[in-house]
Amino acid sequence: MADWMQRHGLARPLFDYVSDYFVVTMLGRERSGGLNPQVARQLTARQQEVLLALGRRGRLTARDCAEQLGVDRNAALRDLKTLVGLGFAEPRGSGRSRYYVLGSVV
Helix, strand or coil: CHHHHHHCCCCCCEEEEECCEEEEECCCHHHHCCCCHHHHCCCCHHHHHHHHHHHHHCCECHHHHHHHHCCCHHHHHHHHHHHHHCCCEEEECCHHHCEEEECCCC
16 A cells, blocks of 8 residues: 555555554645656646646646646646646546546556
């Protein structure tokens, strides 16, 4: 489990005993420092920012992405399309209601 978490960009779990109980604490991406270095090497800084935002928010539209990054919608769509192609993001819905969630690779 600890190795799997580390491969997916998460910190190793913390193990402790508290009042005769064995306690396992699993930290999320925000606490573990962001993206797995192997993932980060494949992406531009802007794409990394999009991926971290997806992790924090759970879903993003192209418009949300553009506003957060301070770029036009077409640039945001290019970044999202790249993330989808690499398996880091998955599109849901269609047309104006399309949004993106984390993919199975992350």
